[in-house]
Amino acid sequence: MSQKFSRRDFNKLLVSGVAGSALGIFGGVRPAYAAQNRIVVIGGGFGGASAAKYLRKLDSSLSVTLIEPKATFYTCPFSNWVLDGLKNMEDIAQTYTVLKNKYGVNVIADSASSIDAAKGTVTLKSGKVLNYDRLIVSPGIDFKWNALEGYSESVSNSKMPHAYEAGAQTVLLHKQLLAMKDGGTVLICPPANPFRCPPGPYERASLVAHYLKEKKPKSKIIILDPKDKFSKQGLFKKGWEKLYPGMIEWRSVATGGKISKVDAAAMTVTTDFGVEKGDVINIIPPQQAGKIAVDAGLTDASGWCPVNPITFESTIHPGIHVIGDACIAGAMPKSGFAASSQGKVVAASIIRLCQGKVPAPPSLVNTCYSLIGPGYGVSVAGVYKLTSAGIVEIPGSGGLTPMDADDDHLNEEATFARGWYNNIVQDIWG
Amino acid sequence: MQVTIRSMLTACFVFSALLGTGAEAVAAQKKAPKKAVTQVCNPDPRGQILALSCASCHGTDGRSVGIIPSFYGKSPEYLEAALKDFKSGARYSTVMIRHAKGYSDEEIRMIAQYFGTVWQKNK
Ligand SMILES: Cc1cc2nc3c(=O)[nH]c(=O)nc-3n(C[C@H](O)[C@H](O)[C@H](O)COP(=O)(O)OP(=O)(O)OC[C@H]3O[C@@H](n4cnc5c(N)ncnc54)[C@H](O)[C@@H]3O)c2cc1C
Numbered sequence: 001m002s003q004k005f006s007r008r009d010f011n012k013l014l015v016s017g018v019a020g021s022a023l024g025i026f027g028g029v030r031p032a033y034a035a036q037n038r039i040v041v042i043g044g045g046f047g048g049a050s051a052a053k054y055l056r057k058l059d060s061s062l063s064v065t066l067i068e069p070k071a072t073f074y075t076c077p078f079s080n081w082v083l084d085g086l087k088n089m090e091d092i093a094q095t096y097t098v099l100k101n102k103y104g105v106n107v108i109a110d111s112a113s114s115i116d117a118a119k120g121t122v123t124l125k126s127g128k129v130l131n132y133d134r135l136i137v138s139p140g141i142d143f144k145w146n147a148l149e150g151y152s153e154s155v156s157n158s159k160m161p162h163a164y165e166a167g168a169q170t171v172l173l174h175k176q177l178l179a180m181k182d183g184g185t186v187l188i189c190p191p192a193n194p195f196r197c198p199p200g201p202y203e204r205a206s207l208v209a210h211y212l213k214e215k216k217p218k219s220k221i222i223i224l225d226p227k228d229k230f231s232k233q234g235l236f237k238k239g240w241e242k243l244y245p246g247m248i249e250w251r252s253v254a255t256g257g258k259i260s261k262v263d264a265a266a267m268t269v270t271t272d273f274g275v276e277k278g279d280v281i282n283i284i285p286p287q288q289a290g291k292i293a294v295d296a297g298l299t300d301a302s303g304w305c306p307v308n309p310i311t312f313e314s315t316i317h318p319g320i321h322v323i324g325d326a327c328i329a330g331a332m333p334k335s336g337f338a339a340s341s342q343g344k345v346v347a348a349s350i351i352r353l354c355q356g357k358v359p360a361p362p363s364l365v366n367t368c369y370s371l372i373g374p375g376y377g378v379s380v381a382g383v384y385k386l387t388s389a390g391i392v393e394i395p396g397s398g399g400l401t402p403m404d405a406d407d408d409h410l411n412e413e414a415t416f417a418r419g420w421y422n423n424i425v426q427d428i429w430g
Numbered sequence: 431m432q433v434t435i436r437s438m439l440t441a442c443f444v445f446s447a448l449l450g451t452g453a454e455a456v457a458a459q460k461k462a463p464k465k466a467v468t469q470v471c472n473p474d475p476r477g478q479i480l481a482l483s484c485a486s487c488h489g490t491d492g493r494s495v496g497i498i499p500s501f502y503g504k505s506p507e508y509l510e511a512a513l514k515d516f517k518s519g520a521r522y523s524t525v526m527i528r529h530a531k532g533y534s535d536e537e538i539r540m541i542a543q544y545f546g547t548v549w550q551k552n553k
Contacts, residue, residue, distance in 0.1 A: 337486055344482040360475035365483035383532025397532030412524050415497055422496035423489045
């Protein structure tokens with residue numbers, strides 16, 4: 001998704017709360033900033049928890065409230081590792097104790113049911129109403145349940161899990177893999193772009209293959225893809241050939257990859273080319289911004305939230321910043337790393353705005369490691385900046401693990417993937 | 431809401447500065463504090479925003495809890511030299527070269543300044 005600055009956008013930027021409050025255009029710089037700066041954050045995932053922690057870490061005079069219904073947050077990163085048995089659910093569980101006790105974030109275990117952008121209030125499910133001076137919304141994704149005939153939330157909870165939000169869904173898919181007979185077929189059905197974690201379905205195929213090769217070697221995996229290419233494709237295909245020859249078949253849109261219907265009772269999916277039967281069927285439905293963002297009118301026709309790329313402030317509702325998977329962030333992928341990077345940019349920007357100062361231009365980073373096997377890691381990296389074309393990758397930087405990387409290199413990247421996980425969860429929740 | 435011509439012009443200037451034109455570089459150079467002590471209490475906002483992402487792999491303030499190297503407590507000079515060596519390829523890396531190439535030498539200096547001094551406040 002590319003973002004171009006049109007004249008109209010530029011004018012919007014000028015009259016938005018950002019330019020306005022930063023420059024004191026409307027009524028001057030806020031004087032006693034510490035007294036009236038109540039920041040509310042919706043969602044304690046990668047984006048929201050990073051923003052809440054860094055707001056308090058960088059300016060302990062701010063009042064920061066984080067609304068998150070889950071007492072335990074299971075990370076999607078490394079949830080594919082759970083499917084292989086390389087990690088347990090406890091290994092990917094995060095809590096809010098440190099944010100509360102060490103960083104002084106006011107954590108409320110509830111969910112936001114509505115936002116009143118004009119009044120500056122958030123109403124919680126419990127009925128409680130919170131006032132905010134600035135609101136950060138990082139609700140992740142919501143699934144488009146009606147996009148695929150035969151699929152629904154209840155089908156996902158019983159027969160065909162998506163496992164694209166970690167937790168009970170991960171456990172269900174794992175159980176199904178454990179119960180499958182040797183010689184079974186696993187179907188993995190990713191959505192079209194854009195979606196959360198572009199390499200996610202292919203890392204999943206890799207780690208499921210690793211499990212099957214060791215425990216059920218006569219089985220196979222078919223990826224039914226509505227796309228004609230996918231993230232880190234060359235690296236994945238090379239890894240699959242080396243580690244799991246003949247086990248993973250990827251069908252593109254041109255070779256019957258697009259599915260139009262599922263039948264949960266028969267355990268089949270229908271493609272343009274016919275009906276495919278699976279013993280385990282993983283459907284990853286098309287996505288949009290988390291429900292609260294849609295309900296609050298923060299999304300555009302694409303289903304995602306347009307934001308000012310300097311501060312991630314909504315271009316629709318001033319005073320509300322949207323980060324993470326839910327926002328449209330130019331060239332950045334929808335990843336936990338990107339969400340966290342955006343959370344820090346938003347924290348630093350809001351602090352500047354509260355002080356009546358101009359925010360620094362953003363600098364954003366992403367690195368997505370994928371494990372193809374336990375000692376075989378690959379990555380894609382990106383450094384991003386803001387230009388008149390929106391958030392773009394800096395030419396000459398970033399990119400993929402080289403195609404000719406040797407075994408030592410791939411092994412080091414697998415080790416770094418583990419190191420990355422330990423540090424990012426510590427940096428966000430620890 | 432009324433926007434005067436004057437504020438429009440100021441906004442245009444600020445916006446172009448944010449977009450990373452020459453004006454920004456000049457402003458950043460002027461603003462860059464000379465003494466580390468000032469940096470600790472009131473970090474250069476540009477250096478800070480450039481530096482914060484590094485923590486996702488290297489730990490908060492560069493204090494790693496895992497296998498990825500820690501750089502907490504290192505000097506600005508050490509960090510600047512290391513980043514420049516990653517950028518040129520003089521120092522071998524699997525991932526760092528791809529990151530380091532995303533920053534100008536001036537930005538590398540600002541990142542090094544941030545992490546090279548941020549730990550001093552915890553002393
Ligand atoms: C299988 C898989 C593997 C992945 N691997 C990686 C990886 O290796 N590296 C990587 O960088 N990324 C990875 N990702 C992507 C990453 O998980 C997401 O990009 C990231 O979680 C996005 O962060 P977020 O803050 O937008 O949303 P989330 O992290 O999903 O957080 C959203 C939070 O908001 C809460 N919430 C929602 N609505 C409300 C409401 N109304 N009120 C209060 N709270 C609410 C939810 O409970 C949730 O806790 C992976 C994803 C998947 C599915």
